[in-house]
Amino acid sequence: MLTRNMKAKPATPEQRILAAIRAVPRGQAASYGAIARRAGLPGRARLVARILGQNDDPALPWHRILRSDGRIAFPADSPEFLEQSQRLRAEGVDVRNGRVRLLEDEATLDAAVWGPR
DNA sequence: AGAATGACAGGAA
DNA sequence: GTTCCTGCCATTC
Numbered sequence: 001m002l003t004r005n006m007k008a009k010p011a012t013p014e015q016r017i018l019a020a021i022r023a024v025p026r027g028q029a030a031s032y033g034a035i036a037r038r039a040g041l042p043g044r045a046r047l048v049a050r051i052l053g054q055n056d057d058p059a060l061p062w063h064r065i066l067r068s069d070g071r072i073a074f075p076a077d078s079p080e081f082l083e084q085s086q087r088l089r090a091e092g093v094d095v096r097n098g099r100v101r102l103l104e105d106e107a108t109l110d111a112a113v114w115g116p117r
Numbered sequence: 118a119g120a121a122t123g124a125c126a127g128g129a130a
Numbered sequence: 131g132t133t134c135c136t137g138c139c140a141t142t143c
Contacts, residue, residue, distance in 0.1 A: 032125055045125040046139055052124055065124075073124040080124080 013041055017051050024064045027091040029102045031068040049073070063087035070102045 011019065016039040023038070024030050030038075032045040041047065045068075052062050063084045067073050074081040076098050085095045093100050 033127095036125090043126090043138065044140090046123070047125095049124045050140070062124085067124085068126050084124095 013039070013044070013047065014051055016040060017044075017048050018055070018057075018060065021048075021052075021060060021062070021065060024061060026061070026064075027093060029064045029066055029070070029088065029093060029100050031070075031102060032065060032073075033068050034102075035065060064091075066100060066102065069099070071099045 017035060020035045020039040024035075032048040035048045036042060036044040039048075048065070052060075052065060055062065065073075072081055072084050072095075074084060081098065085098065088095050088100060
């Protein structure tokens with residue numbers, strides 16, 4: 001009911017990014033750039049990275065976010081790298097050489113974020 | 118205010 | 131298919 005205050009945008013950029021991340025279906029992966037884009041913040045891929053780094057919510061599927069080339073963003077020798085590949089495999093994602101197959105069909109992620117039509 | 122840094126992206130070599 | 135280099139954004143020195 002549009003009382004006072006029509007800010008109509010209760011979600012801060014951070015909120016929208018977190019929402020976009022949570023919207024990535026289990027067993028699938030998306031790039032930082034794709035998340036930023038889906039959150040309505042094109043060009044803010046690095047912001048997505050920053051948010052993830054500060055995030056403390058254990059329920060956030062951070063492991064589903066990778067670089068645009070499908071490569072895990074952590075150094076191959078870091079514990080985080082291992083953790084991420086392990087989590088991805090646990091969801092049935094084929095992790096070959098620190099790299100996965102991300103969604104080629106952006107519409108799928110769109111649907112997950114904006115809702116199926 | 119200028120320089121350096123980082124869970125990035127995209128095009129060139 | 132890979133590696134390198136440049137561009138971008140936001141934050142911290």
